[in-house]
Amino acid sequence: MSSVGQGSNFTSIPILNYTLLSSSETRPVFIKQLRNALINVIAFLPKFFGLPQERKDALRMANSPHFLGYSRLGVEMTKGAVDQREQLDFATPLENTWKLGEPEYLRLWGPSQWPAEEDLPGFKAAFLRYLKAVESLSYEFVGLLAESLGLPPDGLAQFFDARERMQHRAKIVKYPTRDTVASGQGVGPHFDAGFLTFLLQASDHPGLQVQNLSGEWIDVPPRPYTFVVNIGKALESVTQGLARATSHRVLAPAAGTSPRYSIPFFQNIAQNLRLSEHVLQFPAEVLELKGVRGQLGQTDSVNFTEYESLPSGEVTLINRVKALPRSVQTIFPYGLPVHGTAY
Numbered sequence: 001m002s003s004v005g006q007g008s009n010f011t012s013i014p015i016l017n018y019t020l021l022s023s024s025e026t027r028p029v030f031i032k033q034l035r036n037a038l039i040n041v042i043a044f045l046p047k048f049f050g051l052p053q054e055r056k057d058a059l060r061m062a063n064s065p066h067f068l069g070y071s072r073l074g075v076e077m078t079k080g081a082v083d084q085r086e087q088l089d090f091a092t093p094l095e096n097t098w099k100l101g102e103p104e105y106l107r108l109w110g111p112s113q114w115p116a117e118e119d120l121p122g123f124k125a126a127f128l129r130y131l132k133a134v135e136s137l138s139y140e141f142v143g144l145l146a147e148s149l150g151l152p153p154d155g156l157a158q159f160f161d162a163r164e165r166m167q168h169r170a171k172i173v174k175y176p177t178r179d180t181v182a183s184g185q186g187v188g189p190h191f192d193a194g195f196l197t198f199l200l201q202a203s204d205h206p207g208l209q210v211q212n213l214s215g216e217w218i219d220v221p222p223r224p225y226t227f228v229v230n231i232g233k234a235l236e237s238v239t240q241g242l243a244r245a246t247s248h249r250v251l252a253p254a255a256g257t258s259p260r261y262s263i264p265f266f267q268n269i270a271q272n273l274r275l276s277e278h279v280l281q282f283p284a285e286v287l288e289l290k291g292v293r294g295q296l297g298q299t300d301s302v303n304f305t306e307y308e309s310l311p312s313g314e315v316t317l318i319n320r321v322k323a324l325p326r327s328v329q330t331i332f333p334y335g336l337p338v339h340g341t342a343y
Ligand SMILES: O=C(O)CCC(=O)C(=O)O
Pocket: 173, 187, 192, 199, 201, 208, 248, 249, 250, 261, 262, 263, 264
């Protein structure tokens, strides 16, 4: 498993071997289960995207107030420009408990739309296993991260509700080649929302890039059975910038090659937090590391800047509204619930 970000600037992506952290007998078992889960889900990607268009459209995101479902090529936008990708968003299992009068952002978590069993036997079961394994890894990582920043192992636990009341999101993504799409923007420059993203590059394609501390774009080549771990904007905020959010993008695969596939898992934080009310006390020697890093270059990504001022769930809703304007028109026919700064 690999990770971006380190004390000094980077021009290639550092690799972190999670298995070296094994201290108990259970970890190797967990790692084996995780690897099996990865192998099982990768095989479904061309199968799902190869379904007849009407079978995929039956799961359209506009059916879901939770923004979970299928988005056709050309409906999603980043920084106001169309992304050239097709995707199915789903999430860890959770019933929605929103009631009329409560904030709209509490509608964001709820059940997924899964492909019909007769269309793709085993799809739902394989992805539910995958979600469980990566969710568990993500919580372990948060504990390690807290320790690495000089906090107690549970020092970041206040940003999560009880596990059974949390929902984390994932999706499967297909990037067609430049032969068939209108631009080279697979997905434009952006930050992810919450704490950590575990991104599985599920085919052997270049295209993913991250911005280093000087603002240069660095390739992140896929390595079999590794995750790219992105730092989300909420984690940057609660760590007072010690962990800098990963600015990243995907370039469409070259003409004459084949489609690229990926599976990001986005670790959410609780929905009703105002991060400005949760100021962590880091040891002075850890805070000093920011000075060692020196002046940071500009990033091209501009989203999720509202964490300081708005409830965390609202920040996510603003992003969904900006990124998926067409789905929003159907989900909120009487007008948009929130208007964030334009990006
Ligand atoms: O497909 C990828 O490799 C990256 C996807 C991504 O950054 C996202 O959907 O947030």
